[in-house]
Amino acid sequence: MEEEQTTDAGAAMKKVYLAVNILILAVGNCGGPLIMRLYFLRGGKRIWFSCWLETSAWPVLLIPLLAAYTRRRRAGDPALVLMRPRVFAAAAAIGTMNGFDDYMYAYGVARLPISTSALVIATQLAFTAGFAFLLVRQRFTAYTVNAVVLLTLGAVVLGLHTSGDRPEGESNREYLLGFFLTLAAAALYGLILPLVELTYKRAKQALTYTLVLEIQCVICFFATAVCTVGMIVNKDFLAISREAKEYELGKTKYYIVIVCIAIFWQCFFLGAIGVIFYSSSLLSGIVITCLLPVTELLAVVFYHEKFQAEKGISLFLSIWGFVSYFYGDIKHNIMTKKKNKNDDIDDANNNVQTAETQLADQTCIP
Numbered sequence: 001m002e003e004e005q006t007t008d009a010g011a012a013m014k015k016v017y018l019a020v021n022i023l024i025l026a027v028g029n030c031g032g033p034l035i036m037r038l039y040f041l042r043g044g045k046r047i048w049f050s051c052w053l054e055t056s057a058w059p060v061l062l063i064p065l066l067a068a069y070t071r072r073r074r075a076g077d078p079a080l081v082l083m084r085p086r087v088f089a090a091a092a093a094i095g096t097m098n099g100f101d102d103y104m105y106a107y108g109v110a111r112l113p114i115s116t117s118a119l120v121i122a123t124q125l126a127f128t129a130g131f132a133f134l135l136v137r138q139r140f141t142a143y144t145v146n147a148v149v150l151l152t153l154g155a156v157v158l159g160l161h162t163s164g165d166r167p168e169g170e171s172n173r174e175y176l177l178g179f180f181l182t183l184a185a186a187a188l189y190g191l192i193l194p195l196v197e198l199t200y201k202r203a204k205q206a207l208t209y210t211l212v213l214e215i216q217c218v219i220c221f222f223a224t225a226v227c228t229v230g231m232i233v234n235k236d237f238l239a240i241s242r243e244a245k246e247y248e249l250g251k252t253k254y255y256i257v258i259v260c261i262a263i264f265w266q267c268f269f270l271g272a273i274g275v276i277f278y279s280s281s282l283l284s285g286i287v288i289t290c291l292l293p294v295t296e297l298l299a300v301v302f303y304h305e306k307f308q309a310e311k312g313i314s315l316f317l318s319i320w321g322f323v324s325y326f327y328g329d330i331k332h333n334i335m336t337k338k339k340n341k342n343d344d345i346d347d348a349n350n351n352v353q354t355a356e357t358q359l360a361d362q363t364c365i366p
């Protein structure tokens with residue numbers, strides 16, 4: 001009984017941590033694209049720089065990692081890092097992929113209206129679902145399949161009619177390239193999420209949240225390194241001060257905008273891998289996709305982007321998919337709990353019967 005209460009308390013805490021990570025992901029997922037779009041809308045032109053910003057706030061994570069290290073040392077464990085070489089190699093490979101993915105994503109944000117890029121990114125969920133099935137043997141219920149189909153359909157509906165959305169002064173070629181690179185970013189990030197889950201599963205070492213933070217640091221470090229090379233080749237570092245001077249909102253606001261981009265995106269990546277740790281890559285993908293309508297609504301409010309019929313239909317399908325996933329999840333949890341309870345009752349009955357049989361055996365006269 002006591003054990004059952006401890007397990008219940010553990011499961012409840014896990015739900016709380018999961019909710020906190022979903023919240024962090026939500027902040028990054030809505031704030032990141034909006035503030036990045038603000039950079040481009042008001043005079044920012046540097047794509048490598050903007051994608052460098054996506055992961056460059058990783059040193060912030062050294063603060064909690066230092067605190068964890070101090071606590072470990074006090075407890076008599078002097079290990080500076082928990083991560084073993086195997087996990088480091090996986091995180092480095094994922095980080096490098098993430099760097100290229102960031103570029104493709106940032107190109108899309110620069111060329112497409114936020115509402116369009118957000119909805120193309122919705123296709124990411126289908127890729128995540130497919131790769132999660134192949135890599136981590138993700139099990140699907142009718143509700144998860146329904147959610148994935150609806151959310152993906154939402155993006156397809158939008159994709160059928162996007163040309164009316166092209167920003168003024170942008171060529172058809174630039175627009176199309178933005179569209180396809182965003183789609184490629186969705187596919188690649190759809191692969192990255194299950195790869196993170198696979199890294200956790202094959203870590204061959206104790207998995208703790210501190211280790212998750214270390215993994216996040218390595219992923220972001222390598223992604224930032226890729227973008228740093230891109231920035232050097234494109235001479236972006238030299239252009240920053242000029243861009244700041246010419247920025248429509250002024251120099252101070254330029255720097256505020258870029259700091260905000262870095263912080264919001266760090267929240268996004270941290271939340272995404274945290275949700276994988278406490279649940280699965282599929283849920284991470286579902287949360288990212290489900291938050292798109294919120295980003296869209298905010299884009300229509302803040303940037304006065306058009307809200308055509310396709311976006312309305314797409315929004316409806318996204319909400320439906322979102323509700324379907326969580327309805328299925330809640331139903332599954334209730335059924336599992338019921339089944340566990342019935343199993344416990346059956347076990348208890350069996351034990352009583354066995355004890356009675358044993359007693360009868362002992363008392364019967366040979």
Ligand SMILES: Nc1ncnc2[nH]cnc12
Pocket residue numbers: 054101102103105106121124185186189190268
């Ligand atoms: N680099 C990226 N950042 C945020 N969301 C993404 N979705 C796909 N790629 C992404």
